[in-house]
Amino acid sequence: MKALISKAASALVTVGFTVAVSLTAQAATSDEAIAARIAPVGKVCLQGDASCGTASAASSGGTRSGADVVAAACNACHGTGVLGAPKNGSGDWAARADKGIDTLLKNAINGINAMPPRGTCADCSDDEIKAAIEHMISL
Template identity: 45%
Template sequence: MSEAPHGAPIKTPGQLIAAVIAGFAIPVIVIALLAYYVDNSTRTGAGTDELSDAAVAQRIAPIAQLNLRAANAPHVYKTGEQVYQAVCSACHAAGAAGAPKFGNSGDWGPRISQGFDTLWHNALNGKNAMPPRGGTSPDDYSDYEIGLAVAYMANHGGAQFQDPPKPAAGAQGASAAAGASGTATAAAASGADASAAGAQAAAAMAALASAPQAATPAAGATQSADASQAGKALYQQVCQACHAAGVLNAPKFGDKEAWAPRLKDPMDVVYNYALHGKGAMPPKGGSNASDADVKAAVDYMVSAAK
């Protein structure tokens, strides 16, 4: 059986012309696309500054920075607006957790009628969902700077308060020392509970031996007085930043309904969440407290929710 002869793929002059054009055009298009890709890719050689001394120094710079200043240098206070933006705006900008909204005269009117001294005292010692000093410590912002922030917010709500008197030279160091020892006179004036609520965060752990016990231990638990005081101090220093107002879905302090689903688990499970973190809560609330103190803080909050 004979095989059929093979036919040529190009049979007409038109097909020949098309083949010749394709033979030249396709390689030219491929070369043009490759050149375009190479020209638009990220280059780290000549013609860029990514290997310059400044760029390299910026990439390898350490994260932590140390700023030194003379111990006797005059203290530079933050303005009321700066303190508001850094601390207070988290709640007051939107009126979260019942905070009077910034610039809302209706919210601020009843507060303004109480007078500046009362508002300043509440800001320093905390009230309702607002933690003392907005959750900061005297090392972060002085009483004077907190007062500036109070006047700044109140004046934008319709008040005409004067800024508090600026501390005399050297008073800042004395104020910090008083804060470290936990002897704030404003807190003492409001009684035992307000005093504990207004204990300065930086001195909370140093004042464990004298901190009052304000909660009854959970049923079936055997808390020593020292453990109860340590739990309360750690709560005031760390935990209340979220649990006082229920921030980020944290069960609010004293809210039985919010705590009920958590307390269905054994206490060992609840302790494990506090020690190792859960959801938005970092391990140990982001502190360096001991495991025993963290468990004591959990017991303190649980006892308040029963």
């Protein structure tokens, strides 16, 4: 009888230990899964913030050409003349070009009339905006 009680007690201790280990592993896995599900997808970076890494142009392989910037950002308004934007490939750019590239660049960077600062290309460098302006003037 003592042997039977000893075996039963040993079995209960083994089962209890196995259940405790299993629950602990499940809880850790569950916490890890929850942490992965609620982890941030990204973070907001302000220009000049060194903790954010390199600028997007640098991470995409370097400076984008004027044609690339125009195609990606400028054509939304300048392709159709939205809200008085000078249309690409029209005579709308002639009078503006006479003001000089420095004036056009300043207006594009700071915004003018209905155009917001940097148009729709908030991540464009000044050089990329300048290249886009030069490209639109040449169309």
